[in-house]
Amino acid sequence: MLSQDPTKAKLLEAAGEEFALNGFEGATIRAICVRAGVNQAAVNYHFRSKEQLYAQAVIAAHQCRTHISDELPLESLSPTEALRLYIYSFLKNVLEIQTDGATWRSELMMREILHPTEACDALVKESIGPQFERLREILGRTCPEADDTRIHVIGFSIVGQCLHYKMANAVCRRLMTTERYDQLNLDYLTDHITGFTLAALGLATPLDGAGSPGSLVQSASSEVLQ
């Protein structure tokens, strides 16, 4: 946590968890302060209101997130390898298979995405935007002639596929038997979404009759395929 003041830091952490769990309206200052172990009046002293606390909590939450954009050596990989690694990392965050127990951060982010408040601008500018920019760099290499709009919608197709397992998780569970749902681990989904996307871009053979991800296409493949 960036804040030097331990009370503010504890409040931001506790507020993030409570807001993620119960939403803005559902979370109470009382519960936040109990969780933080501070007096109830501290919220209105350090922040001016519940709204301000929420905004600060959202910003603070994603400042602690490990950013894909910061750690992955995407430039040193081929476009297809970079894309696979990006999807893998994205899914890993989405599926909350994280070593630390900070599963509430992405939950808070989903709430802000679906029902944006004033904190959304900061969230996009500092976290989502740079992360998406890395994806656009990869796609710029796979589709050198594509215009900016096209790059964006291809990016949205990739991100949309990944986020669906977070956003509509409850529905996905109910649409499948439990045993089939349990097959959808990180590796399976990475293979599927990567294969699906690479085939769409002509960088791998299409999903076969059984729907399995195809193999990589050799260089200069796009001419061959057309």
Added chain:
Amino acid sequence: MLSQDPTKAKLLEAAGEEFALNGFEGATIRAICVRAGVNQAAVNYHFRSKEQLYAQAVIAAHQCRTHISDELPLESLSPTEALRLYIYSFLKNVLEIQTDGATWRSELMMREILHPTEACDALVKESIGPQFERLREILGRTCPEADDTRIHVIGFSIVGQCLHYKMANAVCRRLMTTERYDQLNLDYLTDHITGFTLAALGLATPLDGAGSPGSLVQSASSEVLQ
């Protein structure tokens, strides 16, 4: 609205709008009753509590929705044409380009998907499930050898791409310039997602260097491409 009682019907309608707009915690019984033009005590008389009203409102809301599964002649079309029509109809619902002003119904549905309550089971069973079943029928024709899990994840890839423009709408806007965002109308997105998906399945040529959706592949195309 199915309910014969006009008071219950007005309450369910008003509750749906308020819950969609403000969420369960944010919506108030007072505001719902004002919107419905009924007395405040009517909620606890006709429904037992706010929770029950919410559950009934969610179920009532999607019972009025026009179901893709009911009206489209998917079986009479080729798989590729059926898929395009399905994606078009799905996007049309998602983007809320609907003649009636019932934009709040899909909003209520999104809330229930992201934060499911007891109403989620009914929602999946009666609305989402049958709709997804139609998609699975189409995909069963395009990927005859695929197992059930594979059909599901391919379906999720399609639905995920479409829903992203609803779920993450605010983020999509902020990631693009306004003029570029305005390009993303129903036709553009239908072309893109259909082309992306058909290419991934080997039913169309991959997106070209400019990222534009490719043309349809002739029959027995999968052997040619491999």
Added chain:
DNA sequence: GAGCGTTTCAAATGGTCGTTTGAATCAAGT
């Protein structure tokens, strides 16, 4: 250790929430 600005605290404030109440009103059978 006196003075002073900052931070914490228990308690209270006013407001709004979901729910309840009991009387008023309505509809229909006799």
Added chain:
DNA sequence: ACTTGATTCAAACGACCATTTGAAACGCTC
């Protein structure tokens, strides 16, 4: 016209909410 059961109504209930208050506790300089 009277009875009876169902529905509506204005008003009030207790609970909980975010926020405020003023005193107490703290950290620091002189």
